[in-house]
Amino acid sequence: MIDKKRQKRVLSFLAKGAANVRAGASNGRILLDAGDRGVIGEEAEVVSSMAKEELLAIKGGVACLTDVGKKAVRRLEMPGDAAHAAQHQEREFVTRVTKLGTERGISNEGESPLALLWRRRDRSGRRFLDEREYCAGERLRMDYTYGQIMPRLGINWSSLGGAVGKSGWGENGSEDLSTSALAARQRVELALSEVGPEFSGILVDVCCFLKGLETVERERNWPVRSTKVMLKSALSALARHYEPEARARDAGGQILHWGTTDYRPSVSR
Known part of the structure; x- marks a missing residue:
């Protein structure tokens, strides 16, 4: 060997x-x-x-x-959990057909922390994560990886979308990115902005940096098994961002308002 x-x-x-x-x-x-x-x-x-x-x-x-x-050398340069995860995964670009069309992303033949959690079932056979939540996390990871956002760069999430033409990105700078890779970065920025600061950190740690739940708890000094619950809430918010039409279906397909059923707004000319 x-x-x-x-x-x-x-x-x-x-x-x-x-x-x-x-x-x-x-x-x-x-x-x-x-x-x-x-x-x-x-x-x-x-x-x-x-x-x-x-x-x-x-x-x-x-x-x-x-x-x-x-690519193997770049994985060696990654710190901590990201390097460990990358060494035990085989990543390659794949094309997937979704309800939104054809998307190009990264497929891991190895197991990510999210994939491990997706496979778990309770005694009744139900999954902890539903399909929408799992797919949302995978979609974020695909954009993150395809956008060439690496942990060692120390990303400033608040400036991802407006960094075109500016220095400070190093070898993976936005000026070196293809249009599709830059678009992936912008999708990551928008998604993390939509879920808010309460959820963006754990999504980056688990879905993008591929950190295990126990590692996240140790680094953030969170109670045991609290990360699992927090992650599900974060993925649920992320799924609503990616599929706003599903959110409308959950509301019964109706437009919500504070007026009575016969309320009609007046239009002045």
Whole structure:
């Protein structure tokens, strides 16, 4: 079994640039020579496995990271729970057909905290989250990931939508985003604004940063199992934002007002 720590060492080395591949002094070892940046030795089996996983490519005796490898390096740079979650998930872009049309987003083959909670049932077989709540959380995560909003940037949620053309976004700045990615960022900003500051924090922690419920409770000094209830309320508010027509159905399809049933507003000309 290949040691993942050794793969990380190679990833970190090649993240700074390509390196020439040379034979090592002993059998089964190779050297990655990056000139002024130095030389590291590694088992040929480790490098070969990374090439099979498409983390790196070797052409003409030169090793360099692939797009998959670069994404792996970015995951290594994430702090805490976000890095741990990313290392245990396989993310890829997918296209989904929803009631609102076709949407492009991220699919995780691994389990997110929200997916784990969605699968839980009580003794009567009922789910804790309903389908609307779960789909709302997944939709927020898709926009968050596709919008290239990374935890290490220290996002200022109040300025997401108005940051076009301004500095301070670093390598993932809005000036570098595609139109669709920028639109995803704006959808995240709008959704978090609609649910309010009481709910936005827990939605970001669980749906976007993929933190476990116990981790959120520990970090926020909340009572045990309180996060579960808080999250359901937050997802319910998020679902109402995404599906306002469902909110109207819940009200019986009627427009609510304070007047009597025969009330009619007067129109002055």
